[in-house]
Amino acid sequence: MGAGLAGERVAVAAAVSGFDCLCLSIVPPRRSHSSAAQGGMQASLGNCAMGRGDSPDIHFADTVKGSDWGCDQEVARLFARTAPVAVREMAFWGIPWNRVVAGKGFYYKAGKKYEKIEPAERAGTITARDFGGTAKWRTCYTSDGTGHTLLYTMDSQVVRLGIEVHDRVEALALIHDGESCTGVVARCLKTGKLRVYLARATLIATGGYGKLYRESTNAVINWGDGAAIALDTGLVPIGNPEAVQFHPTGIVPTNILVTEGCRGDGGTLKDVDENRFMNIYEPEKQELASRDVVSRWMTHHIRTGKGVPGAYGAHLWLDIRHLGAEHIKTKLREVEEICKEFLDRDPVTQLIPVRPAQHYSMGGVRTDRDGAAYGLKGLFAAGEAACWDLHGFNRLGGNSLAETIVAGKIVGEKIVEFLRGGETDFKTSVVHRAVEKVRERIDAVTGSSGKENVYLLRAAMGDVLMDQVGIFRNEADLRDAVEKLQAIYERSKKIGLRSSSVHGANPELSACLRLPGMVRLALCIARGALMRTESRGAHAREDYPERNDRDWLKRTLAYWKDDRELLPVLDYELPSRVWEMPPGERGYGSIKIIASEDPGICSPRPETN
């Protein structure tokens, strides 16, 4: 499920090993949201002058710090080690990565101009740019269209290998017998008909669930369908649902993302008086502190009255004018296009209105390090849909694209091992039951005499999450949010269609079928956030501002055991089996830390494999 980067990378791995592989996708594969990632993909190649001396060790350390020690360190290690190979493999398949140009060059940091010299012997190797939260320049890129070129190149391999893709197909339920997953029941979004897909291994690679929020940089299809149907089984948990990242620079009002590359290349944030402020809050990293930190300071700064008032609420300015027309028109061209197309502004001469918007779901279908989902055999997950747990409580810029490719490669190989390792029994009774259940859901909606409006309910849910489960969280708001979401969940059972006919792929019916799953996910987020009485990474509690390693160095696992329940069941586990890097200071976003008292965690241990 899902033909974005992660899904297609897994499909390629399976097909290369000789397995029949079929991708289901809500949209044609090249329209997947992966294409929207502008900035780049992290891999410690260490080719460019500013990336000199980089290694998987440093990448690993940056990732663990970024995650606020919430990630699985084995996974982070595996990831950092594989990323350079994955980048080179993509180059082999045709990515036009930007390359090192020998000689003198300039770069900007925090608004100041610096000089760098690229040695001739590295000329022509894959170069990198600076991104938030990293010790070295490590983010490989193709101008401003890295996600686009990655996705197109990956799909070119899918076409080459003859992997079938069924686009405009939406999975509505997993087929399982309580032990193994054997496929999905899906609905064709061209005809509205139901289809059954049987498979020995099923992969969820459906991306994140940003569209639960009112303001999100995500595409309109990112409503978390994969996570929702996994949650529906009652067996598969969502890991860390409360870990939701906000991006500092969504443009106002449409929340279209302008890349971190803007700040990486030296763009600055300014307030109503056109003064910088990140240099005051974060003297060391300034605009380049990790996303959660920048987003939080921006929100804080707006709250102190320094925001720029506007018709769509207060915002701040992003200033890239000093980078010059040439730089903006080549390296940041998509940014220029977005400003001109959607804002009627020219970033070469004008400021860009920005504010934080929901951006990334660190949480997702909880898997082990092989990508196998907890709870069901034959079910896997990869990419943003998964909680593989590379990102913990905050993802670094450039690590998401990298995760899709790297996890896709690793999980793909593990699925091949799984397929070679045993047989699967397909039970028609199980398939039949799954189809009946979906039919009942559809009949319940089409036959309903309810008066609730699906679009209004969805908007209500978005408001609750945005206003009360947003960047800053507190107990009162979260309690209220849970109650409101429960009410919305109840009301979602009384939706009545307003469509005159429901022939074909009626868009209102599609929305109705999705909504209950979305609200359940929203409840997992709100409940998870309420229970986590600490601040970690992107999860910032005003009433518990300290990071509490003593009580909360653990990962939330949210189960939805019973349809009739109104709350998820929460369970917890240690985020990592090994503690190669014991919890410490991140070096930015300074907060108080309550240290862990577990001796196994506090002292560094050698890497285990």
Place this chain on the structure above:
Amino acid sequence: MLADETIPQIRPVRAEAWLEFVQVLTGVALVAFMWMHMLLVASINVDLGGGRVLNLIARFFEASDMTQIGGPLIAAVMLVHFVVAARKLPLRVREQRAIWSHSLSFHHTDTWLWVVQAGTAFIILILGSIHMWTVLTTLPITAAKSAGRIQGRWWLGFYLVLLPMVELHVGIGVYRAGVKWGLIKRASRKASARFETKLALAMIAIGLVSLFTFLVLTKA
């Protein structure tokens, strides 16, 4: 399950490339001829309809047998150009309807230009053939004979139609050949289009002046 990745056996259909060249080369040849032809015709204006210069040039071409050989040759080139270019013309009613409704809804100059070019092609084929037949079967070419024709009623109308048709077809043809083969680039397209328009208008103007001279000043 790899897709068939063996390199396909190379069986290039070279005719397609050749026809494309034939189309553009015959087109260019005809354009060159039309411009020469216009010089010949316009020479009537040099001595204000006296026809001495025109007769002199015509006699030179006939004495060197260039008219007798070149005339039918040009006719043949025109026919070849038509046949080759007609591959691109909508000959079926379904296609004609499609391009017509496409042009109507899609307000786009270059698309209309092509429709004009395709339409003029048919008219030029018929009128041009009649003109050539008439001229070549009544050699030699003299100013008086041409004037006589033009001063006869129907022929004036005939040339008033043929002249703009030819110049439109030529002007658009040159522009499109330039665009298709890359002599006109994105950067130079606007300027080229303006130049082509001016050239076509100038040609039509010269043609009209010449027609006027034949009609009024030249003795039949």
Place this chain on the structure above:
Amino acid sequence: MGRTLKFNIFRFNAEDPASVPHMDGFRLEETEAMTLFIALNRLREQQDPTLMFDFMCRAGICGSCAMMINGRPDLACHTKTKDLPAEITLLPMPVFKLIGDLSVDTGTWFRSMNEKVRSWIHTDNRFEPGEEEERMDNALAENIYELDRCIECGCCVAACGKAAMMPDKFMGATAFCRITRFMVDPRDERKSDEYFEVVGNEEGIFGCLGLLGCEDTCPKNLPLQDQLAMLRRKMGFSQIRHLFSGK
């Protein structure tokens, strides 16, 4: 501001036996910074929930939302209503198979296009995980990227007079641009003749009439005019060379 927009929208649901193709009129108050993305969603949520159209990224990146806007193909998401007259006619793109209302099946079309032009790097090399990447000049990389920016929205095909006449065969500018992308890429080992096999015909570059509807509507402003000319020259001259080499 303050205009009331009048929308004329094509309606047809192939799955509904009672549905016949027709135009529906809608009225909507224009608001600040309104795009067709905002407008169409309001129409669906407030006036007619059966209205079918496609959006994905709503940021001009994914190419989902191309449609005929007052006769011209363009991305609905980046079309601002203030740039349009008060009466707006929306039609689905031609050539592509209609799914319903403004939604067309570009996925199937582009997959088959990509198969037809064999849109991937052809090489006999094997990937060696331990080796450094093959070096490449940065200018060349940027040149490849320039041609790789096509988002497969289908505007060039909908704007093409040739495709209107030959809807199920003509490849369209998107395919030609894709081929030139691989031609300039040294990693692709295909020879001219192999490209010729794919596009050297009436469905390919020699069917192109040079109408430049593609060049004038491409929402990504790809250099289609220059690329198509380059392809025509390369394909044409590759065959001339055969004449002189006697092969």
